[in-house]
Amino acid sequence: MNDLVAAVRAFVDDHVIPAEPALHRDLRAVLPDLRARAKAAGLWALGHPAELGGGGLPFADYVHVNEVQGRSEYGQLALGTHSLQDSLMLHRHGTPAVRDRYLAPLVAADIMPSFAMTEPGLSSSDPTQLRTTARLDGDEWVLSGRKWFVTGAREAAYTTVMCRTEPADTPAHGSFSIILVPAGTPGFRVVREIPVLGIDHGHYELAFDEVRVPADHLVGPRGGGFRVAQERLGPGRIFHAMRWLGQATRAYELMVARLLDRTAFGERLADKQLMQQHVFEAHAAITAARLLTLDAARVLDGGGAARVEIGVVKVVGARMLNDVVDRALQVFGAEGLSDDTPLGFMYRTARFARIYDGPDEVHIQSVAKALLKERS
Incomplete structure (x- = not known):
């Protein structure tokens, strides 16, 4: 499993991230080549069931893959995992006519x-x-x-x-x-x-x-739309949280490299205490969010509904991503605000995370009600 995660990370770092400027400009012109490379490398659709033409990874293993492919906003699209929620929904709930028409081309990324x-x-x-x-x-x-x-x-x-x-x-x-x-x-x-x-x-x-x-x-x-939608959205929020960890880790690595490389007033930024605090806070936030997310995945993989766990990681993970990218941008200063680094794009997409798939306030309220009900 470790070798597979390393292979996915290498693919994202060596192929997807260098292509990001071109992907920003014209997604459709660049994706076919990246997808062909992923298929040739045996890294295609790893989380999809094997009977659908995917890699057949168990959920608990796939979340680790999802973290490293999340290092790029385009990792899912390049590696064929963007359709996992929809493929599973049609596989489980689609009529034969719908499955026959859409399922195979969906997994192959011939359609979106x-x-x-x-x-x-x-x-x-x-x-x-x-x-x-x-x-x-x-x-x-x-x-x-x-x-x-x-x-x-x-x-x-x-x-x-x-x-x-x-x-x-x-x-x-x-x-x-x-x-x-x-x-x-x-x-x-x-x-x-x-x-x-x-x-x-x-x-x-x-x-x-x-x-x-x-x-x-x-x-x-x-x-039965609510039940089907919840079945689709619950694991999806864990997938979001793992990808956010990938984005945050990338921002953290950029921040650390900057601190070690940059000098101000005769000493490295890394030697300044206020800069060291950014490192500590970012590392602590990433580690805590990862443990919470893996625990939610464990509960879901064991057959539990994991509603409390998923609600918690949706809020904590989104906050963590915003915080870590913000710290990295602060360390880079004016350069971080430009398009010379990926941080400006990451900062804006990080802000989406606190709203889509339900704003923080909704998840906080539903989790709190569930926890209070347990004690009443």
């Missing part, structure tokens, strides 16, 4: 997926408020509504959409379903790309205007 939950104009951290609807009309679902911050939707072969399908008197958590909408379906429209903190980062607003799809494009049971 997207997942639409968040909606404009409401607090989407409470998904029971979602307003996009679907009604069954004969042998077709008819979808109407809007979604936004949908990652990769413009290039995706399909978008899986969380929408209300049940009558108004149905309990909230049994009112929603997930329906797969193929790209190009009439009435399905990409409204705009949404720059995030100044980065064109592949997030889109979508419109569904009486979009008709076959009834067999339902993913999971009717009214």
